[in-house]
Amino acid sequence: MNKYMLYLNSKRCIGCHGCEVHCKTNKELPVGPFLCEISHDPLTAVKGVPKTEFHFRSCYHCEDPYCVPICPTGAMIKREDGIVYIDTDACIGCMACAGACPWHIPQFNPATGKAVKCDYCMDRVDKGLKPACVSKCTTHALKFVTLQEV
Amino acid sequence: MAKTVWSMCGMCSVRCPIRVEVEDGKIKWIEGNPHLLGGALCAKGSAAIALHKDSERPQQPLIRRGGRGAGKWDPVSWETALDYVAEKINNIREKYGARAMMLSCRGGPWADLPKAFIHALGSPNFTNHDSACGRNVHHACKTLYGVGRKGFIYDIKNTKHLVLFGRNILASLRVAEVQQVMDMLDKGGRLTYVDVRQSLTGIKSTNFMQVRPGTDYALALGMIHGIIKAEAYDKEFIEKYTTGFDELVSFIEPYDVNWAAKECGIKVGRLKRFIKEVTEDRPKVVFHPGWMLSRYRDSFYASRALSILNVLMGNIEIEGGQQFPKTPGDCGIKGLRTLDSQIPKPEEKRADGVGWKYKHFDKGPGLFHLFYEAMATGEPYPIKGIICYRHDPFNCFPDVTAQKEALDNCELIVSIDTHYSEFGWYSDVILPESMFLERETPIATQKGPKPRFILRQRAVEPRFDTKPSWEIFKRLADKLGAGEYFPYNTIEEYWNWQLEPTGYSIEDFNEKGFVSLTDKPIMYDRDNLDGKFKTPSSKIEFVSQVLKEAGLPSLKPYESPQKPAKGKFRLVFGRSPVHAHGHTINNPLLHELFPENSLWINTRSAAKLGIKEGDLVDVIAETRKGTVKAHVTDFIHPEAVYTVHGFGRQVPLQSRAYHAGMSDQKLQEGLLQDMDPAGGGLCLCEKFVIVRRSSRNPKRRVEL
Numbered sequence: 001m002n003k004y005m006l007y008l009n010s011k012r013c014i015g016c017h018g019c020e021v022h023c024k025t026n027k028e029l030p031v032g033p034f035l036c037e038i039s040h041d042p043l044t045a046v047k048g049v050p051k052t053e054f055h056f057r058s059c060y061h062c063e064d065p066y067c068v069p070i071c072p073t074g075a076m077i078k079r080e081d082g083i084v085y086i087d088t089d090a091c092i093g094c095m096a097c098a099g100a101c102p103w104h105i106p107q108f109n110p111a112t113g114k115a116v117k118c119d120y121c122m123d124r125v126d127k128g129l130k131p132a133c134v135s136k137c138t139t140h141a142l143k144f145v146t147l148q149e150v
Numbered sequence: 151m152a153k154t155v156w157s158m159c160g161m162c163s164v165r166c167p168i169r170v171e172v173e174d175g176k177i178k179w180i181e182g183n184p185h186l187l188g189g190a191l192c193a194k195g196s197a198a199i200a201l202h203k204d205s206e207r208p209q210q211p212l213i214r215r216g217g218r219g220a221g222k223w224d225p226v227s228w229e230t231a232l233d234y235v236a237e238k239i240n241n242i243r244e245k246y247g248a249r250a251m252m253l254s255c256r257g258g259p260w261a262d263l264p265k266a267f268i269h270a271l272g273s274p275n276f277t278n279h280d281s282a283c284g285r286n287v288h289h290a291c292k293t294l295y296g297v298g299r300k301g302f303i304y305d306i307k308n309t310k311h312l313v314l315f316g317r318n319i320l321a322s323l324r325v326a327e328v329q330q331v332m333d334m335l336d337k338g339g340r341l342t343y344v345d346v347r348q349s350l351t352g353i354k355s356t357n358f359m360q361v362r363p364g365t366d367y368a369l370a371l372g373m374i375h376g377i378i379k380a381e382a383y384d385k386e387f388i389e390k391y392t393t394g395f396d397e398l399v400s401f402i403e404p405y406d407v408n409w410a411a412k413e414c415g416i417k418v419g420r421l422k423r424f425i426k427e428v429t430e431d432r433p434k435v436v437f438h439p440g441w442m443l444s445r446y447r448d449s450f451y452a453s454r455a456l457s458i459l460n461v462l463m464g465n466i467e468i469e470g471g472q473q474f475p476k477t478p479g480d481c482g483i484k485g486l487r488t489l490d491s492q493i494p495k496p497e498e499k500r501a502d503g504v505g506w507k508y509k510h511f512d513k514g515p516g517l518f519h520l521f522y523e524a525m526a527t528g529e530p531y532p533i534k535g536i537i538c539y540r541h542d543p544f545n546c547f548p549d550v551t552a553q554k555e556a557l558d559n560c561e562l563i564v565s566i567d568t569h570y571s572e573f574g575w576y577s578d579v580i581l582p583e584s585m586f587l588e589r590e591t592p593i594a595t596q597k598g599p600k601p602r603f604i605l606r607q608r609a610v611e612p613r614f615d616t617k618p619s620w621e622i623f624k625r626l627a628d629k630l631g632a633g634e635y636f637p638y639n640t641i642e643e644y645w646n647w648q649l650e651p652t653g654y655s656i657e658d659f660n661e662k663g664f665v666s667l668t669d670k671p672i673m674y675d676r677d678n679l680d681g682k683f684k685t686p687s688s689k690i691e692f693v694s695q696v697l698k699e700a701g702l703p704s705l706k707p708y709e710s711p712q713k714p715a716k717g718k719f720r721l722v723f724g725r726s727p728v729h730a731h732g733h734t735i736n737n738p739l740l741h742e743l744f745p746e747n748s749l750w751i752n753t754r755s756a757a758k759l760g761i762k763e764g765d766l767v768d769v770i771a772e773t774r775k776g777t778v779k780a781h782v783t784d785f786i787h788p789e790a791v792y793t794v795h796g797f798g799r800q801v802p803l804q805s806r807a808y809h810a811g812m813s814d815q816k817l818q819e820g821l822l823q824d825m826d827p828a829g830g831g832l833c834l835c836e837k838f839v840i841v842r843r844s845s846r847n848p849k850r851r852v853e854l
Contacts, residue, residue: 011335011336012331012332012336014321014328015350015352015727016192016193016320016321016323016727016728017192017349017727017728017743018192018193018195018727020193020743021193021194021197021728021739021740021743022191022193022196022198023198024739025196025197025199025200025739026179027178031738031739031742032193037341039573043348043353043783043784043785048358048420049353049355049356049357049358050352050353050358050784050785052347053352068810088622090180099843102719107388127253135181135189136181136182136189136190136191136196137324138190138191138192138325138328138329138331139190139328139329139332140188140190
């Protein structure tokens with residue numbers, strides 16, 4: 001059972017793409033991979049005002065991820081709390097995970113020669129902090145939600 | 151163990167307060183100051199790490215070899231570079247007098263240091279970039295209230311209705327301000343957005359008016375008319391604090407809402423609905439007078455009309471309105487000591503004519519572009535040396551060719567900057583400043599409902615042989631015999647000297663990175679604002695005495711803007727949230743997000759020209775041309791084309807930004823001296839360009 005979720009309040013999102021850079025700098029990523037992404041629909045007029053919705057996408061941390069069993073070295077791991085992460089020491093950069101993922105979420109990091117993906121900044125989460133994208137979201141539109149069973 | 155360093159972001163000119171985590175001399179984390187911004191920061195702020203790591207910036211002092219702009223440099227030591235500059239300045243002072251030197255900076259909370267430097271040399275010629283930015287708005291406020299545009303802050307969070315004319319507030323991205331706008335909207339506040347195109351801000355609006363380019367003033371006049379006719383204004387406030395209301399009422403008579411809607415090309419119902427909303431929402435309505443305000447011939451009057459609307463609302467010194475920024479003095483605390491106040495004021499007249507030829511303009515920074523006239527003509531006296539400190543005139547002023555012609559009369563051009571500015575590339579000497587994470591800055595005062603002192607500490611050591619500006623100016627002043635005016639050797643000595651009258655010490659900044667001078671927001675007694683309006687009459691002047699003395703109207707009859715000739719478009723520009731104009735185009739991470747600009751063009755106009763989305767288009771002025779991809783959209787007025795400012799850079803050592811996209815200011819040929827006579831700002835949106843599908847859209851490609 002996944003414990004966490006990233007939620008974007010599109011009403012508060014201003015499409016500044018801050019989250020993407022907050023993520024990249026926290027993970028020390030070079031030009032190339034993006035672990036999260038803001039996109040928006042084409043503008044359409046609503047009551048005379050051209051409007052759009054913003055969408056946030058990172059790894060979905062699937063309940064039953066395809067990327068985990070395909071990994072030949074067991075580097076792709078799903079934690080008890082649902083976070084799917086890469087053990088970089090074990091990763092050989094074969095990118096089988098990206099092929100297995102329906103959305104090609106894992107990306108190749110040219111700086112390390114290994115795969116990289118969103119892990120909800122689990123080092124931060126384990127310290128009681130929030131993922132980088134959430135902590136620094138310009139308008140606090142992104143939320144890190146702990147799911148509860150009802 | 152990571153340590154916290156308190157600083158202020160330097161990626162754009164907002165300077166959001168930040169907290170930096172440093173471990174083993176490396177930056178691990180940058181976030182907005184949690185006490186002020188809850189950690190929030192924009193993309194540019196985080197990309198500061200990429201700037202720090204980037205080597206495509208000047209790494210040591212450089213002296214030009216070969217012709218100006220040839221791009222050949224001798225790397226030299228600081229001692230050599232400063233000796234070179236000092237000798238040149240001394241030569242100029244001997245030959246032409248100290249007044250032949252000028253200094254321009256970007257402006258902002260640390261202008262004291264460069265201002266003190268040029269005054270210490272004995273020259274009155276301190277200026278900044280503002281005549282290509284907010285001068286019209288500033289002077290509009292000044293002639294109405296007697297205080298400039300920074301004389302009010304807008305309590306956006308608590309307002310019921312924010313009205314923005316081309317102020318793309320969410321893309322301009324002052325983090326605290328953006329949070330206030332979103333909070334206001336979350337609370338059910340209204341946002342009216344007026345522009346020639348739809349923007350990031352406009353998509354959040356509750357009322358959007360896409361006006362014909364150049365008709366802002368007409369719309370504002372229609373609003374004034376509607377509000378006065380609906381008697382939706384604060385009669386008591388106007389009675390008590392203003393003069394000239396009767397003149398305003400009779401002036402406004404012809405400009406009713408039907409006329410305004412027709413002139414602006416909007417539906418009159420929208421305008422009527424707006425008047426009704428304002429009637430409900432007042433006095434908690436804020437009309438933003440514009441930051442730079444789209445720059446048409448009458449933008450000074452448009453901005454002044456927006457400020458008049460604020461006065462009609464009676465929104466001054468109320469919650470959810472415009473408030474006076476409070477000073478240390480309002481908290482019973484003495485202000486920081488400043489360098490400039492210790493220096494005898496140079497008595498010479500300014501070379502830009504401000505203060506004697508142009509008496510209605512603010513003497514503080516004068517008007518940058520007028521110095522080019524002095525360089526070119528030698529009148530009122532020659533300007534022979536120019537220092538630009540973190541200011542790139544080639545990137546913000548129009549017509550770079552005309553600028554270079556004027557500069558060729560100078561014997562010394564110095565650029566002090568963290569990156570290669572285009573101006574720097576043309577200069578004689580580049581003195582590289584350490585980027586903001588590698589330097590300290592003097593303590594600054596931030597006025598507001600809760601004024602504070604704030605500082606920037608050094609987070610990491612400079613990667614290259616660069617210096618902080620406090621050291622550059624001090625060492626240069628020492629060499630020029632003016633060192634006595636910079637009474638410090640280290641930044642700690644400087645800070646202590648600044649703080650001495652205040653009773654605070656540098657340790658007081660350790661906890662939060664700033665010192666708050668009051669616990670509770672301070673508000674003045676709204677029934678007793680006497681003395682707050684610094685006009686000649688001490689009232690808010692709908693009819694300004696200062697303008698009258700200058701022979702200029704206060705309430706200027708409206709003139710319809712020129713329509714573009716067939717096949718031409720009005721070139722307008724703006725900004726994106728991921729770039730700070732030309733400052734960040736070469737940043738690896740920001741370049742990755744937004745590598746080059748495009749040209750927005752209306753769907754119908756594009757169809758007539760056979761232009762489709764993504765086609766390359768040529769944008770042509772008299773002698774200059776830019777080629778970028780077209781963005782074809784319904785949401786821009788057919789008379790205008792739009793581009794994001796800052797691109798089309800021509801510094802070869804900025805490999806990412808080099809020739810990426812198109813520069814609007816280089817296309818603004820002939821606009822360098824196209825000054826608004828009342829506002830002092832340049833009319834940057836008075837350029838008409840030809841747009842055509844580029845011949846670089848090949849149907850065939852002949853290649854092996």
